[in-house]
Amino acid sequence: MTPYDEVSYSKDTDESASLQRPSRDEAEAAVKVLLKWAGDDPSREGLVDTPARVVRSYEEFFAGYAENPEEMLTRTFEEIEGYDDMVMLRDISLQSHCEHHMVPILGKAHIAYMPDKRVVGISKLARVLDIFAKRLQTQETMTSQIADTIQNALKPRGVALLIDANHECMSTRGVCKTDVSMITTRFTGVFETDPDLRARFYEHMKLGK
Numbered sequence: 459m460t461p462y463d464e465v466s467y468s469k470d471t472d473e474s475a476s477l478q479r480p481s482r483d484e485a486e487a488a489v490k491v492l493l494k495w496a497g498d499d500p501s502r503e504g505l506v507d508t509p510a511r512v513v514r515s516y517e518e519f520f521a522g523y524a525e526n527p528e529e530m531l532t533r534t535f536e537e538i539e540g541y542d543d544m545v546m547l548r549d550i551s552l553q554s555h556c557e558h559h560m561v562p563i564l565g566k567a568h569i570a571y572m573p574d575k576r577v578v579g580i581s582k583l584a585r586v587l588d589i590f591a592k593r594l595q596t597q598e599t600m601t602s603q604i605a606d607t608i609q610n611a612l613k614p615r616g617v618a619l620l621i622d623a624n625h626e627c628m629s630t631r632g633v634c635k636t637d638v639s640m641i642t643t644r645f646t647g648v649f650e651t652d653p654d655l656r657a658r659f660y661e662h663m664k665l666g667k
């Protein structure tokens with residue numbers, strides 16, 4: 459029997475049963491099915507190791523399910539010598555996958571916050587972005603989740619987030635439009651109430667360009 463024959467998903471209607479993670483063998487067998495669906499022969503030399511590679515890639519692409527983004531932000535620094543102005547991370551590269559087609563979303567994120575006595579190590583902001591990006595996503599959902607998590611965990615006076623990304627489900631299939639980028643934003647706290655602060659956020663985005 460090939461691994462392909464062994465795939466048998468539980469018909470149990472219990473939700474927890476249907477969410478059970480399949481074994482690595484089951485996942486690799488599913489990739490073989492997709493290779494056949496594409497019209498190729500999974501047993502030919504070039505494809506023999508592909509299911510194992512794809513499954514390992516999935517462990518990287520979707521590593522965010524195993525991590526807790528709020529925990530990531532619990533270690534903060536309070537000695538900031540009275541610094542109370544905007545802290546911004548610009549041009550953070552973003553790799554995600556769209557939940558509708560499971561193809562890449564590639565872009566950049568710009569994150570800012572107005573500290574309230576506490577700051578967080580700058581790499582942590584990029585890590586929070588990655589935890590949400592490394593799941594199946596829509597750009598809109600990811601934008602809200604990242605900004606709201608920073609707001610809830612760090613409790614700054616406000617958070618600003620802009621994501622600018624290309625969706626391969628639009629450039630390589632469907633309408634096949636390349637070089638289209640989608641922009642989503644989320645502003646909380648003072649960024650929501652103060653248009654001048656938002657304007658400074660946009661100005662900072664353009665600095666040095």
Ligand SMILES: [Zn+2]
Nearest residue numbers: 556558559627
């Ligand atoms: Zn899509």
